[in-house]
Amino acid sequence: MPFITNKSGKESVDIFYEDYGKGQPVILIHGWPLSSKAWEQQRWKLVEEDYRCIAYDRRGFGRSSAPWNSYDYSSLASDLNELINQLDLEDVVIVGFSMGGGEVVRYLTNYGSNKISKAALVSSIIPLVKQKDDNPNGVPEEDIQGILDALQSNRVSFLKDFHKNFYNYEDNKDKITEQNLHYDWQIASNASPRATIQAAIAWADTDFRPELENVDVPTLIVHGDADNIVPIETSGNQAAKSIANNRFEIIKNGPHGLNLTHADELNTILIDFLKS
Template structure:
């Protein structure tokens, strides 16, 4: 199986990736608490349309190494940078879902855009999840702390119910079957418990508002107006105001997991953007 290795001062981490197709490289960065398997409905379409599709498992998730520490966004972005460097990618498109939007923005902050042609933020946490005095539409801190407490006390019980809210399950039973929930539970519950908590702290606490100016490449923003995990008011709407060169698509009745519930709509937006 293909891996790239990120050797840092205090650790060596192996990152699993899959690489299919030919043409301009499109790098898919998954959300929390899943793995690159979450891109199933996008991967085939990207390849079918003539692009090289590369997806990888974030450290601590899927088939990648699971160090005890080092889940801050600069470290996560360094894994992405190693993937780009070791595969000698140029003119790449970064596509970040949910937590993965953080890697997109932090990569552009820490490493620049020389190798990047475009970016896409799908149901992204960018720029800020947590509610603050100057971010009143964010998720209240007590709700975030409740997630962390539940992960610490009984992670698998929390994950068993999490994806019902992820997909607004009761409203989307035509596209999300009980088997989909079970599949996601199997992926999420198999991740490192430590990584699951530390990654949640990263997406909950990191404020990217000052970094939006570093997103200088054309950027697609897609967010559902019924997202119960990362409300559009604290994420998509603010990202669209802070990123100069953007195309903003709002998915009507779209939940957080619109990559499954509204896969055709998302794929159309994404392919149109890649070809534009």
């Protein structure tokens, strides 16, 4: 199985990735608390459209190794940087889903856009999840703390119900089955408990607003207007106002997990952006 090893931090980390197709490289960065398997409905389409599709497991998730510490966004972005360098990639498109949007922005902040041609933020946490005086539509502190407490006390039970809200399950039973929910639960519950909590702290606490000026490549922003996990008011709407060169697509009735519920619509938008 293919791995790259990132030795740049305090601990050596092995990052699992899968690499299919030929052509311009498109790197898919998954959301929390899943793995690269979440991109199943996008991978085949990218390869079919003659792109080189690379998806990797964030440290602590999937088949990547799980250090005890270093789940801050600079550490996570260093894994992306090592992947790009060790695979000798150029003209790369980086696509971040949910938490993965943070790696996109932090990579551009820390490493620049010399090797990046475009970026995409899908159901992304960018720029800020937490509610603050100047971010009134964010998620309240007590709700975030409730998530962290539940992860600490009974992680697998919390994760069992989490994805119902992820997909707005009651409204999308024609698109999401109980088997889909169980599949996600299996992936999420097998992630490192420590990584699951520390990564949640990273996406909850990091304010990317000062970094949006570093996103200097054409950027696609896709968000559902029914996202109950990352409200569009605190994410897509703000990102579209602050990223200079962006294309903002709102998917009607799209939940957070629109990469599955609205896969065809997302794929059409993504491919059109790549070819534009």
